[in-house]
Structure formats: structure tokens, C-alpha cells
Amino acid sequence: MxxxxxxxxxxxxxxxxxxxxxxxxxxxxxxxxxxxxxxxRPDIAKEVFKPLSQQNMKPQLSLKQVLDTNHITQFVNFGLVNFDHQSYYQILGTDSVFQYYSANTGRLLKNGDQAYAVYLARYFTQDSVSAIKSLTLQKTFDGQYQPINHLLPVWKVSFNRPDGMDIYVETGQSRMATFNNNTRKAFLWLFEQFxxxxxxxxxxxxxxxxxxxxxxxxxxxxxxxxxxxxxxxxxxxxxxxxxxxxxxxxxxxxxxxxxxxxxxxxxxxxxxxxxxxxxxxxxxxxxxxxxxEKIYNQVINSKDISVSNLELPVPDSLTVKTGLIKYFGITYYQISTSKKDVLYINAINGKELTDGDKLYATYLSQYYREMSDVKNHKAKLTVTPIRQFDNEYGFINKRLPVQKISYPGNENWYIETTTSQLAAKVSGIDRAEGLSFxxxxxxxxxxxxxxxxxxxxxxxxxxxxxxxxxxxxxxxxxxx
Known part of the structure; x- marks a missing residue:
């Protein structure tokens, strides 16, 4: 013994x-x-970008006019943005590249996505003086921009400042992914290696x-x-x-x-x-x-747009973001309002899709679950809008607002409908692991x-x- x-x-x-x-x-x-x-953690002057309403952007041309002027027949999505005192149609092409066209003349702005990335970085830092040291389109994660940030692709805007500030921005959603100064970069390296x-x-x-x-x-x-x-x-x-x-x-x-x-x-x-x-x-x-990770892709045909985006049945003063989605082969305008509602207007006849955001979120969740019979799926689902982070859907997920689609068996899928992206899937062992961690x-x-x-x-x-x-x-x- x-x-x-x-x-x-x-x-x-x-x-x-x-x-x-x-x-x-x-x-x-x-x-x-x-x-x-x-x-x-470094301080940042602005963490959230507040876009102008469509009323204040005052576009003179409709989306269809800009598309026809530039002979664009197919694209993925569009947005309307304003920077440097000009309004532009931000059009995402089938090549996954954003192009910017003047909302007044229809002319292409050269290197528009880079210019908008710099504009956003200066907005978030409120720094209009420091020179830009480098501007890089980041398509993968690395030691300074880690997978915890979720958003890709993003522009990395590096300022020529003593603190070495880098701002990562997603131009398609006009949002900041993260920001690092020299001190935070050192801590990130330490944490990553050790x-x-x-x-x-x-x-x-x-x-x-x-x-x-x-x-x-x-x-x-x-x-x-x-x-x-x-x-x-x-x-x-x-x-x-x-x-x-x-x-x-x-x-x-x-x-x-x-x-x-x-x-x-x-x-x-x-x-x-x-x-x-x-x-x-x-x-x-x-x-x-x-x-x-499954990726959702859509292609919008310009011929499927009959209703002008400037004549939608939503007041311009309430419209903060407009895009396009395809739902069962039909093209809809997707309108985000200042009241935090997301509305869906048929691009052919101008009729509103009732409960459109819930229907589209359910459609996307079933797409990501790879269900073959989406239309006739009879499982009882609960759809809940999520506008703030909680223990299950935490800050780590980055995306808000989202729709939570709850399936039988305590399986939850979180969908960001404005980007058609799966924000998070929480079920079984993943939920237990997340809570334990x-x-x-x-x-x-x-x-x-x-x-x-x-x-x-x-x-x-x-x-x-x-x-x-x-x-x-x-x-x-x-x-x-």
C-alpha cells in the first residue's frame, strides 16, 4: 500500500x-x-454609423434608370449611401465587387468602395486629419482580425498615427467590425500565441x-x-x-x-x-x-424591377436602407425603417408582403438547414425578432437585428435578413458548450x-x- x-x-x-x-x-x-x-480597450468616437434617410439623400435617378444607363442586367443587391456630400447607388455585382454610381447623374465613381471605406473609418474615429497609411480588402481572418469578428469581407483602414489605429469596416452594411491600436494588437498577439x-x-x-x-x-x-x-x-x-x-x-x-x-x-x-x-x-x-458553412447567393435581374425604388409606399423620411431579395423566385424591395421595421414590397406590382421579414427569415433558415421541401414543411416554428444580445445570442455574434427561428427540439437559427446571412445556429451540444464556456x-x-x-x-x-x-x-x- x-x-x-x-x-x-x-x-x-x-x-x-x-x-x-x-x-x-x-x-x-x-x-x-x-x-x-x-x-x-481603445476608445472610439463613434461605434455605430447613422445613415441619412432617403429623404435627406435626395436621389434624382431611380435604381432602374442607373442600371439601364450603365447596361447592368444582373447584380446581387444594391444600397443607397451618402458620403462627401454626394448620394450614390452602391451596387454589388455578380463578381462580388461593389460599384458606386451617382444617384444624380448615374456616372461610375472610380474606386468608390475604397473611398467609402475611408469615409466610414474617418466617421468612426472622427479623424479627418490623419493620413491613411494603408487600405486593404480583407477576405480572411488573421491574428489581428480574428474569427470572433465574423464579418467578411471587410476593409482594413490603417491610419498613420502614433497609436497605429486600424479600423475594419463592412461597406455593404456601413458598419464597423472592430478596431485595434498598438496596445490591443500586442495583447491580441499574446493571447493568440499563449x-x-x-x-x-x-x-x-x-x-x-x-x-x-x-x-x-x-x-x-x-x-x-x-x-x-x-x-x-x-x-x-x-x-x-x-x-x-x-x-x-x-x-x-x-x-x-x-x-x-x-x-x-x-x-x-x-x-x-x-x-x-x-x-x-x-x-x-x-x-x-x-x-x-453554406453560403446564400442570389442574382437579381433588372427586368424584374418594374416599380421605382423612389415611388415605394413607405415615406422617404422613414426609409434608412433599401435592398432587394428573392423569395421563391419573386423579387422584393427590402426596406429598413427608422422604426426598426423591415418591410417587403413586390418589385413588380408594388404590393406589400405581409409578415415579410418573418417569412423570409424562415425561408433562409430552411435553406441553411438544407431542407428539400421548404414550402410544405409542417414543423411548428416560432419566429422572434432579436434586437439586443443575450446569453444565447451574445455579442460575439456581431449581427443585429436578427430573427430567431425556433424549431422543435430546442433548435434555434438566427438569421440576419438584411444580408441574408446565417448569424448563428444554437442547438443541443452547441448550446451546452456555449453556456458552459x-x-x-x-x-x-x-x-x-x-x-x-x-x-x-x-x-x-x-x-x-x-x-x-x-x-x-x-x-x-x-x-x-
């Missing part, structure tokens, strides 16, 4: 030493996260990275389990040794070992929450590897106390794990 206990103790040391460097990496990078996401270990993906791909991280998390769990077991097996021995030392008034020469045991017992639950939520997160990511890993259960308190608590938890690991390493060195 004594030999078995000693072997157990030996394996705890081996496991602990194996996990030591990863634990240091994860806890230190975890400690940096509140600084990056909250305390050292928390998510993206350098492993560069070596062997993302699946290799996930498997390696899962193996390390498994070793951490075994180290935790063996440590708790050792305390249970030896606690009488530890208690007797402490009692005898105090009775003999001897110097405590094994205080490092004692602190490692005591603090380890205190933070063991915290370690367990980090390990379980982290492992669950990695397993779900590994499970979802290789699943291709935000509550057990990011401590969202402390949100009631405020973001600062939540960040401090999470930092103390990470710091506790780091201290235990360092005391364990010090105890190992002391035994040599």
Missing part, C-alpha cells in the same frame, strides 16, 4: 511538471484578457492544434485528480507531521509543499471549471471541424456585479491556478 501511494505521488509530479508550461501560458494570457477586452496556441495551426493545421490542446487539458485534469487523491490518502500523515513539528517547536522547512497543498485544495474547483469548460470547447470545435470559463455568472468585478474575479481565479503551479514546481526543486 505504501509503495502504491508513493507511485501515485510520483505520477502526480510527472503530470504536474508536464502541464506546468501550458498552465503558465494559459493563466498569464488569461490574466491579460481583461486588459485587452475591457481596461486597455492562449489559443495558433502557432500549432501554422505547424500542422487547426485539427492538429485542437488535438494537442485536448491532450494537454487531459494531462491537467489527471494532475488535478491525482493531487486531490493524494491529499485524501495522505491528509492524516500531513496533519500528524504538522502537529509533531509544532509540538517540538521545529522550523517549518516544508512550507512550500504545505502552501501547494492548501492553495491547491482551495482553487481545485476553479481549476476544474477551467479544465471542463476548456475541454468541452475544444471537443465541440473538433467535432465541427470540416463542416462547410461563458459561465465556467469567462465567469458571466458574475455579470450582475459589473464587468470590472467579473474581470477581477476571473483574474483572481487564474492567478490562483498559476500560484499553485509555481508552488508545485518550487516543491519539486526543493526535493531534488
Amino acid at each position: 505504501a509503495t502504491a501511494k508513493q507511485n501515485f505521488y510520483k505520477w502526480h509530479r510527472v503530470l504536474g511538471l508536464t502541464a506546468l508550461v501550458p498552465v503558465i501560458f494559459w493563466t498569464i494570457s488569461g490574466l491579460s484578457h481583461p486588459f485587452m477586452a475591457n481596461w486597455f 492562449h489559443t496556441w495558433d502557432f500549432l495551426a501554422a505547424i500542422g493545421g487547426d485539427q492538429f492544434r485542437l488535438i494537442v490542446l485536448l491532450c494537454i487539458v487531459g494531462i491537467m485534469f489527471l494532475s488535478l485528480l491525482s493531487g486531490i487523491t493524494i491529499y485524501g490518502l495522505f491528509w492524516k500523515k500531513f496533519k500528524t507531521a504538522t502537529k509533531n513539528r509544532r509540538a517540538a517547536n521545529r522550523k517549518d522547512t516544508r512550507f512550500v509543499h504545505r502552501f501547494h497543498r492548501q492553495i491547491g485544495l482551495i482553487v481545485s474547483f476553479v481549476m476544474l471549471t477551467f479544465i471542463v469548460s476548456g475541454a468541452f470547447h475544444l471537443l465541440v470545435k473538433l467535432h465541427n471541424q470540416g463542416s462547410m 461563458i459561465f465556467l470559463h469567462k465567469y458571466f455568472g458574475m455579470t450582475w456585479a459589473g464587468k470590472n468585478v467579473r474581470d477581477i474575479v476571473s483574474m483572481l481565479a487564474a492567478l490562483g491556478v498559476l500560484v499553485v503551479s509555481l508552488f508545485g514546481f518550487a516543491a519539486f526543486l526543493k526535493n531534488k
Whole structure:
């Protein structure tokens, strides 16, 4: 029995030493996260772009007139934007490139998308003075523009300023995806290399990275389990040794070992929450590897537009955004109003589609679910407009407003109808993983106390794990 206990103790040391460097990496990078996401997050003058109403844009030409003037017979969508005191039709071609045509003359604005991206970046920063260092169309995610930002493609507008400010804008929706200064870029690099270990993906791909991280998390769990077991097996021995030392008034020469045991017992639950939520997160990511995200495409024919976009039965003073969608082969104007309604007007006869946004959202959700019989699908669905983030559909998803389509089996699909994009799918294991991660890993259960308190608590938890690991390493060195 004594030999078995000693072997157990030996394996705890081996496991602990194996996990030591990863634990240091994860806890230190975890400690940096509140600084990056909250305390050292750069300020931005404007976070949301407020477009002019169609009444204030005062377009002289209709969309159809501009299309005919420029011999455009097919395109994907359009918008009406105003910048530099001019109004333009923003037309997305079948080549996925935005072109800008004057709403008064119909003439093409050269490099219009770049000009609008710079205009938006200056609007968000309220910086009309600094020179633009570079302008890049970003079609993929990278270390500074990570998948958490969701939106692609975006323009990366880099200002020539001491703080190195970069603004990422999605011109099609006139919105900002994210922004970084030099400090935030440094934190992002630290987090990417030491928390998510993206350098492993560069070596062997993302699946290799996930498997390696899962193996390390498994070793951490075994180290935790063996440590708790050792305390249970030896606690009488530890208690007797402490009692005898105090009775003999001897110097405590094994205080490092004692602190490692005591603090380890205190933070063991915290370690367990980090390990379980982290492992669950990695397993779900590994499970979802290789699943291709379906993309919705539409092509609008100019001949399908009979009703002028300037003569729709919605007051220009309420119209903030107009686009086009195809719903079961019929083309509709999609009108976003200042009252946050989305209306659908038939482009041929001018009639409104009742409950159009709910119908279109359901249509898209069934498209993304790859259902073959969309029209005759008889499942009882609930469609709910979502205008603010919550625990299930959090800020991480970026897109608002969206429609939530709830299917039987507690399966929810979130659709941004103005872009025809799937914003999020939440069901089964994905929901459980999301909740475990935000509550057990990011401590969202402390949100009631405020973001600062939540960040401090999470930092103390990470710091506790780091201290235990360092005391364990010090105890190992002391035994040599």
C-alpha cells in the first residue's frame, strides 16, 4: 500500500511538471484578457454609423434608370449611401465587387468602395486629419482580425498615427467590425500565441492544434485528480507531521509543499471549471471541424424591377436602407425603417408582403438547414425578432437585428435578413458548450456585479491556478 501511494505521488509530479508550461501560458494570457477586452480597450468616437434617410439623400435617378444607363442586367443587391456630400447607388455585382454610381447623374465613381471605406473609418474615429497609411480588402481572418469578428469581407483602414489605429469596416452594411491600436494588437498577439496556441495551426493545421490542446487539458485534469487523491490518502500523515513539528517547536522547512497543498485544495474547483469548460470547447470545435458553412447567393435581374425604388409606399423620411431579395423566385424591395421595421414590397406590382421579414427569415433558415421541401414543411416554428444580445445570442455574434427561428427540439437559427446571412445556429451540444464556456470559463455568472468585478474575479481565479503551479514546481526543486 505504501509503495502504491508513493507511485501515485510520483505520477502526480510527472503530470504536474508536464502541464506546468501550458498552465503558465494559459493563466498569464488569461490574466491579460481583461486588459485587452475591457481596461486597455481603445476608445472610439463613434461605434455605430447613422445613415441619412432617403429623404435627406435626395436621389434624382431611380435604381432602374442607373442600371439601364450603365447596361447592368444582373447584380446581387444594391444600397443607397451618402458620403462627401454626394448620394450614390452602391451596387454589388455578380463578381462580388461593389460599384458606386451617382444617384444624380448615374456616372461610375472610380474606386468608390475604397473611398467609402475611408469615409466610414474617418466617421468612426472622427479623424479627418490623419493620413491613411494603408487600405486593404480583407477576405480572411488573421491574428489581428480574428474569427470572433465574423464579418467578411471587410476593409482594413490603417491610419498613420502614433497609436497605429486600424479600423475594419463592412461597406455593404456601413458598419464597423472592430478596431485595434498598438496596445490591443500586442495583447491580441499574446493571447493568440499563449492562449489559443495558433502557432500549432501554422505547424500542422487547426485539427492538429485542437488535438494537442485536448491532450494537454487531459494531462491537467489527471494532475488535478491525482493531487486531490493524494491529499485524501495522505491528509492524516500531513496533519500528524504538522502537529509533531509544532509540538517540538521545529522550523517549518516544508512550507512550500504545505502552501501547494492548501492553495491547491482551495482553487481545485476553479481549476476544474477551467479544465471542463476548456475541454468541452475544444471537443465541440473538433467535432465541427470540416463542416462547410453554406453560403446564400442570389442574382437579381433588372427586368424584374418594374416599380421605382423612389415611388415605394413607405415615406422617404422613414426609409434608412433599401435592398432587394428573392423569395421563391419573386423579387422584393427590402426596406429598413427608422422604426426598426423591415418591410417587403413586390418589385413588380408594388404590393406589400405581409409578415415579410418573418417569412423570409424562415425561408433562409430552411435553406441553411438544407431542407428539400421548404414550402410544405409542417414543423411548428416560432419566429422572434432579436434586437439586443443575450446569453444565447451574445455579442460575439456581431449581427443585429436578427430573427430567431425556433424549431422543435430546442433548435434555434438566427438569421440576419438584411444580408441574408446565417448569424448563428444554437442547438443541443452547441448550446451546452456555449453556456458552459461563458459561465465556467469567462465567469458571466458574475455579470450582475459589473464587468470590472467579473474581470477581477476571473483574474483572481487564474492567478490562483498559476500560484499553485509555481508552488508545485518550487516543491519539486526543493526535493531534488
